[in-house]
Amino acid sequence: ETYTSMLSIHQALSTERELLRFLHTYLEEEAKRLEDLRRFYRKIQALHQGAGSTVVNPLLAYTLIKRLQSDWLNVVYSMEASENAQALKNGYQRLEEELPIFEDLEGAARGVMRLQDVYSLSVKGLAKGKFQRVSNAPLPDVYNPSQDFSLSADDCFHIGKVAYDMEDYYHSILWLEEAVSLFRVSYGSWNTEDEGSLEDALDHLAFSYFKAGNISHALSLSQEFLHYDPSNKRMVRNVLKYEKLLLVNPESGEEGGSLQRPNVTQLETRDIYEKLCQTLGSQPSQYQQQHLYCSYETNGTPFLMLQPLKREIVHQQPHIALYHDFVSDAEAERIKELAAPRLQRSVVASGEKQQKADYRISKSAWLKDTLDPAIVALDRRVAALTGLNTQPPYAEYLQVVNYGLGGHYEPHFDHATSRKSPLYRMKSGNRIATLMVYLSLVEAGGSTAFIYANLSIPAVKNAALFWWNLRRNGDGDDDTLHAGCPVLAGDKWVANKWFHEHGQEFRRPCGTSPED
Numbered sequence: 001e002t003y004t005s006m007l008s009i010h011q012a013l014s015t016e017r018e019l020l021r022f023l024h025t026y027l028e029e030e031a032k033r034l035e036d037l038r039r040f041y042r043k044i045q046a047l048h049q050g051a052g053s054t055v056v057n058p059l060l061a062y063t064l065i066k067r068l069q070s071d072w073l074n075v076v077y078s079m080e081a082s083e084n085a086q087a088l089k090n091g092y093q094r095l096e097e098e099l100p101i102f103e104d105l106e107g108a109a110r111g112v113m114r115l116q117d118v119y120s121l122s123v124k125g126l127a128k129g130k131f132q133r134v135s136n137a138p139l140p141d142v143y144n145p146s147q148d149f150s151l152s153a154d155d156c157f158h159i160g161k162v163a164y165d166m167e168d169y170y171h172s173i174l175w176l177e178e179a180v181s182l183f184r185v186s187y188g189s190w191n192t193e194d195e196g197s198l199e200d201a202l203d204h205l206a207f208s209y210f211k212a213g214n215i216s217h218a219l220s221l222s223q224e225f226l227h228y229d230p231s232n233k234r235m236v237r238n239v240l241k242y243e244k245l246l247l248v249n250p251e252s253g254e255e256g257g258s259l260q261r262p263n264v265t266q267l268e269t270r271d272i273y274e275k276l277c278q279t280l281g282s283q284p285s286q287y288q289q290q291h292l293y294c295s296y297e298t299n300g301t302p303f304l305m306l307q308p309l310k311r312e313i314v315h316q317q318p319h320i321a322l323y324h325d326f327v328s329d330a331e332a333e334r335i336k337e338l339a340a341p342r343l344q345r346s347v348v349a350s351g352e353k354q355q356k357a358d359y360r361i362s363k364s365a366w367l368k369d370t371l372d373p374a375i376v377a378l379d380r381r382v383a384a385l386t387g388l389n390t391q392p393p394y395a396e397y398l399q400v401v402n403y404g405l406g407g408h409y410e411p412h413f414d415h416a417t418s419r420k421s422p423l424y425r426m427k428s429g430n431r432i433a434t435l436m437v438y439l440s441l442v443e444a445g446g447s448t449a450f451i452y453a454n455l456s457i458p459a460v461k462n463a464a465l466f467w468w469n470l471r472r473n474g475d476g477d478d479d480t481l482h483a484g485c486p487v488l489a490g491d492k493w494v495a496n497k498w499f500h501e502h503g504q505e506f507r508r509p510c511g512t513s514p515e516d
């Protein structure tokens with residue numbers, strides 16, 4: 001899977017660089033071949049111009065015969081063109097294993113649509129390479145790429161078609177509209193790399209409008225299609241059908257405009273989740289409140305005397321604290337380096353099983369502390385920070401996560417909400433607390449949103465976020481519902497350390513009050 005982690009996407013970049021090298025060689029060889037053909041052409045043309053209509057010179061006569069018997073045959077049946085093409089194909093085939101598959105393209109297109117939705121971005125803007133908000137008020141762009149880049153008609157067509165194939169006509173209409181208008185501009189000029197055409201885009205867009213109940217749009221697009229391809233019987237039938245429908249119900253024109261976004265998993269919290277993501281983790285106004293403050297902490301352990309923790313309380317009830325500079329740049333790099341070769345598509349608990357899910361798009365790796373001294377050192381600091389037992393089975397191994405294109409983790413609890421959850425397989429109770437370390441700087445998006453606490457924390461590189469998932473009486477704290485917002489731009493890495501209830505009895509004593 002390419003699209004589920006930025007690391008794989010980086011690897012895809014070097015795959016394409018290799019393809020680019022093959023194409024470069026091909027172009028050079030073909031240029032040489034054509035240059036040689038041009039030389040041959042010019043040579044013969046010069047002879048014909050000099051000779052007039054007779055051949056007096058016996059040498060000319062000889063070479064004419066030789067050319068017609070042999071030279072032209074060699075030119076016309078030259079193998080060079082196909083040899084060059086074959087070399088290009090061989091290069092491609094050697095890389096074929098590494099190339100993304102259709103599911104990757106689908107996942108990538110869905111990632112773009114997710115960014116469009118969560119950050120409320122205009123499709124017109126995206127097609128032009130701009131990250132503009134859909135809004136009446138003039139808002140600054142949520143992200144300014146350093147390099148200008150825009151999408152082609154065919155790029156938009158593919159996104160529209162992914163939506164179309166999922167029967168998601170809300171997105172298919174937006175993206176195919178863009179594809180149609182771009183294809184119209186370039187009509188008549190063909191790009192070798194394109195899969196779609198104006199006709200294809202019109203066809204899919206017309207049908208999307210029909211499914212959305214906007215018959216008059218479906219009709220006019222189908223008529224435009226027939227203008228380009230008048231003999232298409234299916235489209236002729238569609239036009240007749242739409243005309244008939246409009247005759248019966250002339251009103252069925254404008255309903256398509258109010259098409260709703262398709263349902264996502266967490267519809268109840270969607271609005272608040274997206275609002276929190278859209279702040280891009282900017283500091284909320286509550287920071288002026290008295291009970292939110294910064295302090296140096298040693299937790300009474302000599303280990304932290306020389307370098308106290310820099311704690312920022314970002315929320316109370318649930319208690320959420322951000323520890324700045326918890327790891328160094330070098331440590332963060334080392335942890336990512338250790339995780340990189342071990343990354344696999346992240347899973348979520350579903351009933352008694354673990355499985356892939358669209359609502360968590362990332363790859364992750366579990367790192368044992370015996371793997372490397374860096375993990376041992378980190379574990380010691382984690383223990384000093386939390387005062388908790390970090391050893392299995394009282395805590396899980398370190399989970400390192402790398403998000404992908406539009407990678408996210410929709411609102412969820414880290415603790416189990418059902419006795420059947422696979423989290424209980426360690427036989428050490430539920431997940432009592434989470435410590436999450438941000439291992440990278442994220443250009444835009446990717447903040448951590450706490451839905452009910454109504455706050456989102458930006459991915460502050462090298463900082464660690466701590467919160468209790470369970471109340472002192474062992475109940476799950478519903479207020480800890482949280483999410484990793486889609487990564488809008490950049491590469492997001494986090495490391496999770498999850499602590500279980502057992503082994504912490506004297507470190508975090510139980511309580512009976514449901515409030516604690």
Ligand SMILES: O=C(O)CCC(=O)C(=O)O
Pocket residue numbers: 401409414446447448449482483484485494496
């Ligand atoms: O990436 C984030 O900001 C949140 C990740 C998270 O909640 C998780 O991995 O459980």
Ligand SMILES: [Fe+2]
Pocket residue numbers: 412413414482
């Ligand atoms: Fe989580």
